[in-house]
Amino acid sequence: MSGTQADQADIRPPAVGMRLEVVVLPVADVDRALAFYRGLGWRVDADYEAGPKFRIVQLTPPGSACSVHFGRGLTSAPPGSARGTYLVVDDLSKAREDLLGRGVEVSGVYHNTYDSGEPERVDGPSPDGRSYASFATFDDPDGNTWLLQEVTQRAPGR
Known part of the structure; x- marks a missing residue:
């Protein structure tokens, strides 16, 4: 058995399922990013603004169970760093x-x-x-x- 397989055999499975559902993208211009991803045919799930410092946009690629979030006030990562x-x-x-x-x-x-x-x-x-x-x-x-x-x-x- 390879080291990875041996390591996996010793790991207890989690008590509950864990699904990757959202990936945060750092962007500089929320509206530009929204236009780009809509232009790819991605579904807009949410676009919520709570003042000048917070906006969250969620889009989902066709056929995907995982979405992307971007906006203002979501991440300190520099735009374009994903x-x-x-x-x-x-x-x-x-x-x-x-x-x-x-x-x-x-x-x-x-x-x-x-x-x-x-x-x-x-x-x-x-x-x-x-x-x-x-x-x-x-x-x-x-x-x-x-x-x-x-x-x-x-x-x-x-």
Whole structure:
């Protein structure tokens, strides 16, 4: 058994379920961010303002159980500092084409090799079409980065 598997065997499961439901994005301009994410086709769940120092906006990507929050008075993180937040898609080419059609600058599709022992980005999808292995990236107007990952077949237990 690998060290990780052995470590997992010794961990007692939590008494209650825990779901990741919200990721906070640091933005400089709430209305600009709202327009960008609405432009992606994300559902607006809330837009609540409680004075000049507090506003919370919640949007949810299509098909996601997790939403994003941004606004004023939510985080001290600098705008644009969220990096590599994953968006899992069934069809990376289709997702990329959709984003490009919405005016979003999206990287080319790539995969990683580990020939040198460290990840190296290689242009093009995973040559064997493996799930979890092909990616593309894009940024929101503040520079928060998103990582599209193609998953066509889930790993066991997921």
